[in-house]
Every structure is written in C-alpha cells, then in structure tokens.
Amino acid sequence: MTIYNLYIFDRDGQMLYYGEWTRKKQSGMSREEEAKLMYGMIFSIKSFVTKMSPVDLREGYLTYCTNKYRLHLFETPSRIKFVLNTDVGAQGIKELLHQIYTQVYVEYVSFNPMCPLNKPIESELFAAKLDEVVRQSPAYASRPA
Amino acid sequence: MTIFSLYILSKSGGLIYQHDHNLPTIENEKTFSFPLELKLDVQNRNVMVSFGQRDGIKVGHMLVAINGMKVTGQQLDDGRDALQVLQDEANYPINLKFARPRLTTNEKIFQASMFYPLYALACQLSPEPRSSGIEVLEADNFRMNCFQTLTGVKFMVISDPKQSGVDALLHRVYELYADFALKNPFYSLEMPIRCELFDEHLKTALEQAERPGFSNV
Amino acid sequence: MPHVEISITCYATLSTCEAPGDSGAVHGGSVYPDIEVVRGHVLARNYSLLKENQRKVLKVWCLIWQDFQVCCSGMSLLLTPTTLNPSPQGLRPADPKKVSGELFTLTYGSLVAQLLKDYENVDDVNRQLERMGYNIGMRLIEDFLARANPGRCYDLRDTADKIQQAFKLYLGVSPSIGSWNPGGDEFSVVLETNPLAEFVELPDHCLGLRYSNILAGIIRGACEMVQMEVMAWFIADQLKGDNVTEIRIKFVKRLEDAIPAGED
Numbered sequence: 001m002t003i004y005n006l007y008i009f010d011r012d013g014q015m016l017y018y019g020e021w022t023r024k025k026q027s028g029m030s031r032e033e034e035a036k037l038m039y040g041m042i043f044s045i046k047s048f049v050t051k052m053s054p055v056d057l058r059e060g061y062l063t064y065c066t067n068k069y070r071l072h073l074f075e076t077p078s079r080i081k082f083v084l085n086t087d088v089g090a091q092g093i094k095e096l097l098h099q100i101y102t103q104v105y106v107e108y109v110s111f112n113p114m115c116p117l118n119k120p121i122e123s124e125l126f127a128a129k130l131d132e133v134v135r136q137s138p139a140y141a142s143r144p145a
Numbered sequence: 146m147t148i149f150s151l152y153i154l155s156k157s158g159g160l161i162y163q164h165d166h167n168l169p170t171i172e173n174e175k176t177f178s179f180p181l182e183l184k185l186d187v188q189n190r191n192v193m194v195s196f197g198q199r200d201g202i203k204v205g206h207m208l209v210a211i212n213g214m215k216v217t218g219q220q221l222d223d224g225r226d227a228l229q230v231l232q233d234e235a236n237y238p239i240n241l242k243f244a245r246p247r248l249t250t251n252e253k254i255f256q257a258s259m260f261y262p263l264y265a266l267a268c269q270l271s272p273e274p275r276s277s278g279i280e281v282l283e284a285d286n287f288r289m290n291c292f293q294t295l296t297g298v299k300f301m302v303i304s305d306p307k308q309s310g311v312d313a314l315l316h317r318v319y320e321l322y323a324d325f326a327l328k329n330p331f332y333s334l335e336m337p338i339r340c341e342l343f344d345e346h347l348k349t350a351l352e353q354a355e356r357p358g359f360s361n362v
Numbered sequence: 363m364p365h366v367e368i369s370i371t372c373y374a375t376l377s378t379c380e381a382p383g384d385s386g387a388v389h390g391g392s393v394y395p396d397i398e399v400v401r402g403h404v405l406a407r408n409y410s411l412l413k414e415n416q417r418k419v420l421k422v423w424c425l426i427w428q429d430f431q432v433c434c435s436g437m438s439l440l441l442t443p444t445t446l447n448p449s450p451q452g453l454r455p456a457d458p459k460k461v462s463g464e465l466f467t468l469t470y471g472s473l474v475a476q477l478l479k480d481y482e483n484v485d486d487v488n489r490q491l492e493r494m495g496y497n498i499g500m501r502l503i504e505d506f507l508a509r510a511n512p513g514r515c516y517d518l519r520d521t522a523d524k525i526q527q528a529f530k531l532y533l534g535v536s537p538s539i540g541s542w543n544p545g546g547d548e549f550s551v552v553l554e555t556n557p558l559a560e561f562v563e564l565p566d567h568c569l570g571l572r573y574s575n576i577l578a579g580i581i582r583g584a585c586e587m588v589q590m591e592v593m594a595w596f597i598a599d600q601l602k603g604d605n606v607t608e609i610r611i612k613f614v615k616r617l618e619d620a621i622p623a624g625e626d
Contacts, residue, residue, distance in 0.1 A: 004272035004273070005272055011587075022272075023272040024272060024273045024274060025271060025272060025273055025274040027269060027270055034270070037266065037269070037270060038270055040266075041263060041266040041267070041270065044259060044262070044263055045263055045282070047259075048256060048259050048260065048263065049282070049284050050205075051248065051252065051256050052248075052256055052287075052289065052303060053284060053286070053287055054149040054150065054168050054169060054287055054303060055169060055171065055245075055286050055287065056171065056203050056205070056245060056286075057284060057285070057286060058285050058286065058513075059514055060285070060513075060514075061284075061285060062282070062283060062284040062285070063282075063283050064267065064279045064280075064281060064282040064283065065279075065280055065281050066267055066268065066271065066276045066277045066278060066279060066280055067276065067277040067280060068271055068273040068274075068275065068276035068277065069271055069272055069273050069276060071267070076504070076507055077507055077512075077513065077514045077515075077588045078503055078504060078507060078587040078588055079587075079589070080504075085271075085272045098511075101504075101508055102508035102509065105504065105508075106504045106505050106508045109504075110501040110502075110504040110505060111501065111505070117500060117501065179544075180544050180545040181545070182545060182546035182547075184547070184613075184615075184616070195616050196516065196517070196518070196590075196613070196616050197516070197517050197518060197546065197547075198516040198517050199517060199519075203516065204516045
C-alpha cells in the first residue's frame with residue numbers, strides 16, 4: 001500500500017498545491033507543465049466519462065487504474081479538484097480525500113483569512129496537517145526506499 | 146448484471162467497431178403549466194435542460210417531443226421552433242418528453258479518438274516507472290475496462306460497476322476478432338469490421354457474460 | 363480609538379453574563395421581543411443563540427475582520443482579540459472554541475456603525491456590507507459542503523433547502539422558504555427573528571441602511587462558488603417596521619466550468 005502524490009486544483013484549473021510522498025518516477029518536465037498536463041487530462045477524462053456514461057451520472061468521484069498505479073479524482077461541488085495517486089489496490093481513498101477536504105482544506109485554507117483562495121497555498125500549517133493526515137491513513141505505508 | 150456497450154479501436158486510434166448491447170433508454174414525459182419551471186438552453190443544436198430537475202427529468206436531458214410530436218434539434222416535425230412554442234403561454238398546458246441523449250455515430254468516433262491521448266497521458270504522468278495506460282476507468286455508476294493487445298488494438302467494454310468477468314470477456318472478444326475479422330480474407334486491417342459472423346458470435350459472448358457465474362468459466 | 367465605547371459594552375456584557383439569567387429564556391425564543399425589554403435584561407442574559415455553532419461564527423468573524431481591515435486600514439480594532447478566549451457561558455462548560463452569540467451580534471453592530479461613520483452614505487455602506495458578505499460566502503460554502511455534505515444542486519428547490527439548512531447551522535434560526543414565483547426561479551427566505559439585528563434600532567438618518575445586507579452577500583458568494591449566479595436582496599426588514607425579515611433570491615444562470623487554457 002502506498003500513496004504517491006497529490007495535486008489540488010482550483011476551479012479555474014490552477015494548481016493550488018502539490019504534495020509528494022513516495023513517487024518513484026518524475027515526468028521529466030517542470031512542475032507547472034506537469035500540472036497543466038494533469039489538469040488537461042482530468043478535464044478530458046471528466047468530459048469523456050460524461051459523454052460515455054450510459055446512465056445519469058452523479059458527480060464527484062472517479063478513478064482509473066493502470067497496471068502500476070491508481071488515480072483518484074475527487075471534486076467538490078465548488079469545483080475544487082483533488083487528484084491522488086496510489087497503488088492499484090488502495091482502499092478507502094474516497095474517504096481519505098473527503099477528510100483532506102474537510103479537515104485540512106476547509107480548516108486551514110477556507111478559514112484562514114490570510115490565505116487567498118485563488119493562489120497556490122503557501123501555508124505551512126496546511127502542509128504539515130496534510131502530511132499528518134496522509135501518513136496516518138491506512139492506505140499509506142512507507143515501503144523500503 | 147449489465148454490459149452496456151463495446152468499442153474496438155485500431156492501432157492508430159480509429160474506431161473500427163462499436164456495438165450497443167444493453168443500453169437503457171431513459172425517457173420522461175410530463176405535463177407543464179406556464180411558465181415553464183425548467184431552464185432550457187441550446188447545446189449542440191439540441192434543446193437541453195440546464196437547471197431545474199424533477200420527476201426523473203434531469204439536467205443534461207434533451208427535449209425529444211412536444212405534445213407527442215417529435216422534436217429534432219430545435220425543430221418540431223411541423224416546422225415550428227421548439228423554443229418559440231415553449232415561450233407562448235397559449236400553448237400551455239403542454240406535454241414535454243425528455244430523454245437522456247445517446248451518442249451519435251459521429252460522437253462515438255470522436256470520443257473514441259479522445260481516449261487515445263488519455264491513455265498515453267496516464268502513462269506519462271505515472272508516479273511509477275513503466276506504467277501501462279488506463280486499464281480500468283470507474284465512475285460511480287459505470288465501469289470501462291480496456292484491454293490493449295500487444296499489437297496495439299484496444300478493446301473497451303462499458304458495463305455496470307458490479308459486472309464480473311469482464312477481463313475474460315475481453316479476451317474472448319479478442320479471440321473472436323482474430324477468428325472472424327482477421328482470418329476473413331476480405332477484411333482489411335484498420336478498417337471498420339463489417340462481418341456478420343463476428344456480430345453473431347459477439348452477441349452470444351456478451352449475453353453469456355451477463356449471466357451470473359460467468360466469471361467461473 | 364474608535365471602538366472604546368463599544369468594547370466597554372462588550373466587556374460589560376461578558377463579565378455579567380456569568381449570572382445565569384432565567385429572563386433570557388423568556389425572551390430568547392419570542393418572535394419579536396420588545397427591544398426595550400430585551401435591553402433591560404441584556405446584561406443578565408445567558409445568550410443561547412448559536413451555541414452549537416459558535417466555533418464557526420468565530421471563524422466567520424475572523425473573515426469579517428479581514429475585510430474590516432482592508433476597508434478601514436489604519437484603524438485599531440479592539441474586538442477580535444476577545445473572541446480568541448473562551449467566553450463565559452454561564453453554567454455551561456466553557457468550550458474554548460465557542461464564542462458568545464451576543465458578542466457576535468455586538469461585533470457586527472459595531473462593524474456596521476463604524477462603516478457608517480467612515481462612508482457617511484448608506485448606499486456605500488450597503489454595498490460594502492454586501493461585498494464583505496460575498497467574500498465570506500465564498501469561503502463559508504466550503505465549510506458547509508464539508509460538514510453537511512449536501513451534494514450538487516440541480517434544482518432551485520434543493521438550493522432553497524440548503525440555504526435554510528445553512529441558516530440553521532450558522533445562525534441557529536430556522537427561516538421559512540416561500541413566495542415562489544410561477545417560473546420557479548425566485549423565492550423568499552423569511553426570518554422571524556434576525557440574530558444580527560437583535561439589539562438594533564435604526565436611527566432616523568439612516569433608514570435606507572440595509573443593516574443585515576451581509577447575509578445577502580453571503581448567499582450570493584456561496585452560490586457563485588457552486589456554479590450558480592443568483593441575486594439576493596432584502597425586501598422586508600423588522601428594523602424598518604415590517605413583521606418579518608425577508609430576503610428575496612432570484613436565480614440568474616448556471617455558470618460553466620472553466621476550460622483549461624490551451625486544452626479542450
């Protein structure tokens with residue numbers, strides 16, 4: 001079980017935060033370019049899913065997996081997007097992302113008057129709390145380096 | 146258990162086969178009084194619900210009939226404009242039928258070609274080295290399994306998230322593709338598959354897969 | 363300093379509300395308490411409004427404070443530091459995260475009063491309050507979504523229910539929803555009591571003041587964050603002699619998701 005990395009995007013597609021735990025491979029481009037590519041991909045996947053869905057879709061959570069990792073996308077009704085990469089078998093990630101939203105984002109960004117809503121998050125408290133929540137989650141287990 | 150549809154993409158990303166197996170029809174009819182409580186707008190030349198949903202009519206559904214008369218695009222069969230009819234109080238009470246839109250053939254081709262770059266991006270953005278592309282894509286009410294052969298042909302099955310044995314089904318479809326398309330001397334590679342034998346066998350395979358206990362076979 | 367008088371009132375209230383006041387129970391729930399009677403008991407009153415949600419009010423308060431600083435920069439502000447400490451709660455065990463609802467009401471009052479002094483024009487004050495509310499709404503919505511987990515609205519009736527729920531959650535009052543227009547895109551939120559205006563009498567020279575305009579702004583800001591453009595405005599106010607306080611809300615349009623630059 002492992003958690004690789006997390007991207008948070010605002011509703012305009014700007015990356016608000018990037019966090020990394022046990023990522024093994026970098027994409028070989030700058031973080032900004034990677035963020036744009038990631039946002040582009042999830043935007044397209046969302047549109048693809050909406051079109052391909054045979055039945056009415058409830059929004060909010062979708063996931064895909066490859067043979068090496070699983071990507072989880074959680075989107076709040078206010079269109080903040082949390083993208084978390086884990087190993088293929090990770091369980092309970094929807095709950096974890098909800099927890100990150102309610103206990104970390106809302107508490108340390110929404111309610112921090114010094115933290116602008118549409119700029120990358122610089123709060124150290126936010127970063128520390130996020131790290132704590134991720135490391136405590138059952139899906140996180142550090143593997144030998 | 147339900148399998149909704151099947152797509153086959155050629156090596157270069159073109160859609161070469163598509164079959165809707167068990168696609169539900171979602172339609173709702175209701176009589177409205179003036180003024181209309183639904184917000185409608187025009188998207189892709191169709192009249193769609195943009196806000197306000199009730200009695201099964203959902204945001205994203207398309208207006209398909211007014212008082213039993215078919216609406217194509219924005220136009221009624223007798224040539225009147227649907228939005229104008231809806232604006233006129235004299236036409237109320239009015240019976241409207243909405244349906245969840247289905248993909249047209251062109252849209253299917255377009256969506257299939259969209260999947261190709263997504264597949265490649267998933268691989269590029271992987272946090273682990275040597276990842277494949279997307280194998281399973283899951284939303285809360287459907288699942289798409291994708292199987293890519295070593296030669297680059299992609300088979301995609303869209304099913305209920307609880308459908309089991311989809312991997313086995315994909316392999317079965319691959320065999321059928323080899324048997325009834327590739328071995329057919331009149332089939333040329335990368336071209337749409339139009340072989341009756343393939344159709345028949347595929348249908349049987351999909352029906353079998355929907356029966357419980359298929360995964361044990 | 364501009365706030366000395368108000369803060370003294372505040373401290374006086376806080377220091378005396380240790381005494382459990384039965385009188386508070388009589389007036390706290392009444393529909394439209396006679397302002398004079400309330401005043402008579404105010405110092406002895408153990409204010410129960412908002413007791414469940416005072417922690418959030420505190421946070422909202424910080425947000426107002428931020429706006430306050432922006433619009434009245436250079437002014438020293440005396441009220442907010444007191445909210446960081448547990449406020450006396452009578453016989454209830456003190457929760458360090460809760461703040462007296464009365465303090466909230468008084469602070470809001472001082473904010474409006476100060477704005478009036480600074481702008482000298484009620485229209486500007488109305489605008490300013492609305493703008494502050496808008497900024498609060500944009501942040502508060504996240505807390506609402508996180509805690510109530512309501513899901514997305516596809517119908518204005520859902521939205522009305524959610525707004526009603528939010529009033530209960532954040533202000534401890536249950537407004538009624540009604541007066542739908544035939545098109546179903548406009549409705550009213552009717553408050554029997556307005557916690558913000560509890561101790562307020564509008565002076566004659568500012569009858570045009572929409573005292574609680576911050577609420578209209580909050581509703582607009584919150585809805586905008588969930589892709590709905592709405593208009594919200596007061597059509598009746600108890601401060602102006604109406605029977606109830608009524609906020610009218612009109613749906614304007616759905617906002618679309620931003621398309622990433624250079625992608626489609």
